Amino acid sequence: MLAKTLFEKLWEQHIVHQDPDGRALLYIDLHLVHEVTSPQAFEGLRLNNLRVRRPDLTIATVDHNVPTTPNRHIISDPIAAQQIETLRRNCHDFGVQLFDIDSSEQGIVHVIGPELGLTQPGKTIVCGDSHTSTHGAFGALAFGIGTSEVEHVLASQCLWQKKPKTMQIVVDGALPLGATAKDIALGIIGRIGSDGATGYAIEYRGAAIRALSMEGRMTVCNMSIEAGARAGMIAPDETTFRYVRGRRFAPKNFEKALAHWQTLQSDDAARFDATIRIDAAALEPYVTWGTNPGMVVPITGRVPDPNSAASETERTATARALEYMDLKPGTAMEDIAVDRVFIGSCTNARIEDLRATAELVRGYHVHPRVRAMVVPGSQQVKHAAESEGLDRIFRAAGFDWRESGCSMCLGMNPDILQPGERCASTSNRNFEGRQGRGGRTHLVSPPMAAAAAITGHFTDVRKWRFKEAQSA
Amino acid sequence: MRPFREHTGIVAPLDRSSIDTDQIIPKQFLKRIERTGYGEFLFFDWRYTGDGKPRADFVLNQPQFAGASILIAGKNFGCGSSREHAAWALSDYGFRVIIAPSFADIFATNAGNNGLLLVRLPEQQISTLLDHAGQIPCYKLHVSLLDKRVQDDQGFGARFDIDEFRRTCLLEGLDEIGLTLKHESEVAAYESRIANRAW
Numbered sequence: 001m002l003a004k005t006l007f008e009k010l011w012e013q014h015i016v017h018q019d020p021d022g023r024a025l026l027y028i029d030l031h032l033v034h035e036v037t038s039p040q041a042f043e044g045l046r047l048n049n050l051r052v053r054r055p056d057l058t059i060a061t062v063d064h065n066v067p068t069t070p071n072r073h074i075i076s077d078p079i080a081a082q083q084i085e086t087l088r089r090n091c092h093d094f095g096v097q098l099f100d101i102d103s104s105e106q107g108i109v110h111v112i113g114p115e116l117g118l119t120q121p122g123k124t125i126v127c128g129d130s131h132t133s134t135h136g137a138f139g140a141l142a143f144g145i146g147t148s149e150v151e152h153v154l155a156s157q158c159l160w161q162k163k164p165k166t167m168q169i170v171v172d173g174a175l176p177l178g179a180t181a182k183d184i185a186l187g188i189i190g191r192i193g194s195d196g197a198t199g200y201a202i203e204y205r206g207a208a209i210r211a212l213s214m215e216g217r218m219t220v221c222n223m224s225i226e227a228g229a230r231a232g233m234i235a236p237d238e239t240t241f242r243y244v245r246g247r248r249f250a251p252k253n254f255e256k257a258l259a260h261w262q263t264l265q266s267d268d269a270a271r272f273d274a275t276i277r278i279d280a281a282a283l284e285p286y287v288t289w290g291t292n293p294g295m296v297v298p299i300t301g302r303v304p305d306p307n308s309a310a311s312e313t314e315r316t317a318t319a320r321a322l323e324y325m326d327l328k329p330g331t332a333m334e335d336i337a338v339d340r341v342f343i344g345s346c347t348n349a350r351i352e353d354l355r356a357t358a359e360l361v362r363g364y365h366v367h368p369r370v371r372a373m374v375v376p377g378s379q380q381v382k383h384a385a386e387s388e389g390l391d392r393i394f395r396a397a398g399f400d401w402r403e404s405g406c407s408m409c410l411g412m413n414p415d416i417l418q419p420g421e422r423c424a425s426t427s428n429r430n431f432e433g434r435q436g437r438g439g440r441t442h443l444v445s446p447p448m449a450a451a452a453a454i455t456g457h458f459t460d461v462r463k464w465r466f467k468e469a470q471s472a
Numbered sequence: 473m474r475p476f477r478e479h480t481g482i483v484a485p486l487d488r489s490s491i492d493t494d495q496i497i498p499k500q501f502l503k504r505i506e507r508t509g510y511g512e513f514l515f516f517d518w519r520y521t522g523d524g525k526p527r528a529d530f531v532l533n534q535p536q537f538a539g540a541s542i543l544i545a546g547k548n549f550g551c552g553s554s555r556e557h558a559a560w561a562l563s564d565y566g567f568r569v570i571i572a573p574s575f576a577d578i579f580a581t582n583a584g585n586n587g588l589l590l591v592r593l594p595e596q597q598i599s600t601l602l603d604h605a606g607q608i609p610c611y612k613l614h615v616s617l618l619d620k621r622v623q624d625d626q627g628f629g630a631r632f633d634i635d636e637f638r639r640t641c642l643l644e645g646l647d648e649i650g651l652t653l654k655h656e657s658e659v660a661a662y663e664s665r666i667a668n669r670a671w
C-alpha cells in the first residue's frame with residue numbers, strides 16, 4: 001500500500017466527490033460559528049430558501065465582540081449588540097446550539113471546541129476564522145474559511161477544496177528553559193516568513209513537538225496561518241487521547257474511536273513536498289519588532305537596520321514597519337518600554353498559559369506606567385484559574401482580571417490600544433492597527449508578556465528570579 | 473455571482489507586500505451584518521487620517537487614480553484574517569481585478585466567490601506595471617479571462633495561469649452552492665458510509 005502522510009489520510013477519508021481536475025468536495029465533520037463572519041451566510045440561506053443541513057454538526061459561540069468586563073450583557077456599541085442578537089436569532093431559527101454570553105462554556109471559539117471535546121482526531125473542522133488551524137493540534141484537518149464558504153457548509157456540510165501541498169516541520173531536540181510553544185511558532189515564522197507556507201498544509205513533528213502538552217500544540221498550530229499555511233496539524237498520541245477522554249462531547253464509545261485515531265499518523269515512508277528542520281535547543285524567547293509575525297528577533301537581539309536588508313522590497317518593508325512601530329535600528333529589544341500588556345487570545349489564553357504566567361508574577365507588581373490585563377480564553381479556563389487561585393495572584397500583582405473573549409487580540413470590543421501605545425501581547429498578529437488604530441503590537445509568549453508587565457520593558461525571562469509562594 | 477469575462481480599467485499601484493486583510497478593511501467595519509457598503513471603508517487607516525481627512529499621499533486619494541478598477545500590489549496580498557469583508561470592500565469600491573505576485577489562500581477563495589479576478593504575475597512584470605501605473609497618466613490595462621491575458625496599449629502583454637474550476641465559475645458567474653447541491657445523493661451516500669464513525 002502506498003505510504004501516506006497524515007494529511008493525505010485525512011483528506012482521502014473525507015472525499016465525497018473527486019473532480020478530474022484535482023478539486024474535491026470534502027465532507028465537514030464540525031462547523032464552528034461565531035458572530036462576525038456568519039450573519040451574511042445565514043442571510044444567504046434565507047434568500048435561497050435553504051436550511052442548515054446538519055445543525056447537529058454545527059456549534060456557535062460569541063467571542064469577538066463581547067465585552068470582557070463584568071455585567072457584559074450590556075453591550076454599549078449598538079452595532080456589535082445587533083451582530084450578537086443576529087447570531088442568537090439565526091441559531092434559534094436554524095436549530096444551531098449556541099454557547100451564549102451567559103453560558104458557563106462560552107469562550108473563544110478555538111478554545112471551547114477542544115475544551116468541550118468537540119475537536120477530535122480525524123475530523124475535518126472549519127470555521128469562518130483563520131485561526132481554525134488551532135484544532136489541527138488534535139490530528140484534525142482544520143482550516144479557516146470565508147463567509148461564502150460558511151454559507152456553503154451550512155447548506156451542504158461540504159466544501160470544494162484544491163489539495164494543498166504538504167510540508168513537514170520537524171522540531172528536534174528539547175526546548176531550552178524559558179522558551180515556550182509560542183517561541184517554536186515565532187521561531188518557525190521568523191525563519192520561513194509570513195508567506196513561507198502559503199499553499200501548504202503543515203505537519204509538525206519531532207521530539208520537541210511530542211513533548212508539548214495539548215495547550216502548547218494548540219499554540220503552535222494556531223500560528224500556522226501566520227506562515228500562510230492552509231492548515232497545521234500534529235499526529236494524535238497518548239497526550240491527545242488523554243486530553244479528549246471524558247470531555248462533554250467526547251465519543252461515547254471511546255475505545256472504538258481510539259482504534260481509528262491510532263491509525264492517524266504519517267507512514268514512515270510517506271513523502272512531503274517540503275521539509276523544514278528546526279533544532280529546538282537553538283530556540284529562544286522571541287519578540288516581534290515589526291508589523292507582521294515574520295518580523296521577529298530573539299529577546300537578546302536588536303531592531304534591524306533597513307539598510308542591511310537582503311532586497312529592495314525588504315528594505316522598504318522594514319523601513320515602513322519601523323516607522324509605524326516608532327523604533328530605531330540597532331535598539332536592543334530589552335530597551336523597548338511598553339505601555340500595555342495583553343495576556344489572552346486563542347493563541348495563549350489556556351489554563352497552562354495562565355499558570356506559567358501567574359508563577360512568574362507572584363510576589364511582584366506591575367510597573368507603574370503599565371496597564372496589564374489577563375483575559376482567559378473561556379469561562380471554563382477562567383473558573384479553573386480561579387479555583388487554583390491564579391486570579392488572586394494576578395490581581396495582587398496589579399493585573400486586570402477579565403471575562404473571556406477575543407478582547408484586545410483584535411479590538412472589536414471595548415478593549416483597544418490608544419494611538420501610539422505599545423503593547424506586549426500574547427496574541428498572534430502584530431499588523432498595523434490590529435489592536436487599535438495607531439497601536440503598536442509586539443508578539444511574545446505569556447511569560448515574556450508577564451515579565452514586561454513587571455519591569456516595564458521587554459525582559460529576558462531566562463534571567464527571571466521567581467519568588468516563592470507566601471504562606472497565606 | 474457577477475460573471476467576469478474581460479475588463480479594461482484604470483490601474484492603481486499599491487507597492488507594498490503582505491497587505492493583510494486588517495489593512496484592506498479594519499475590524500471596526502466588521503460589525504455590520506450586510507454584504508454591501510464596505511467600499512467607503514476600504515484601506516480605511518491608510519486612506520484617512522485619525523480625524524477622518526483623506527491622506528493626499530495615498531494612491532486612492534490621488535485624482536489620476538479616480539475610478540481605478542485594477543489594483544497592482546506586492547506579494548502575499550490578502551494575508552491574515554479570513555474576513556470576506558476584504559473581498560466585499562474591494563469589489564464594492566469598484567475593483568474587478570487584483571494583480572500581484574502571490575495571494576494568501578483564504579483571500580483567494582473569498583475573492584473568487586465574489587467575482588473578483590486575481591491575476592498572478594512574476595515580480596518583474598509586476599514592477600513594470602507598477603512603474604507604468606505610476607508614470608503614465610490614466611494608465612489602463614485590458615484583462616481577458618477568456619484568453620488568460622493582460623495587456624496595455626504600450627506594448628506590455630502577459631499570459632497568466634488560473635485554476636480551471638475557478639475560471640469556469642468566474643466566466644459563467646456560477647454559484648458554488650448550487651453546484652454542490654447537485655451532488656446531494658453523493659453527500660447522502662457518504663453520510664451513510666461514515667455512519668459507523670458515530671462513536
Ligand code: SF4
Nearest residue numbers: 131345346406409410
Ligand atoms: S482571539 Fe484573536 S485570533 Fe483568536 S479568534 Fe479571537 S480575534 Fe481571532
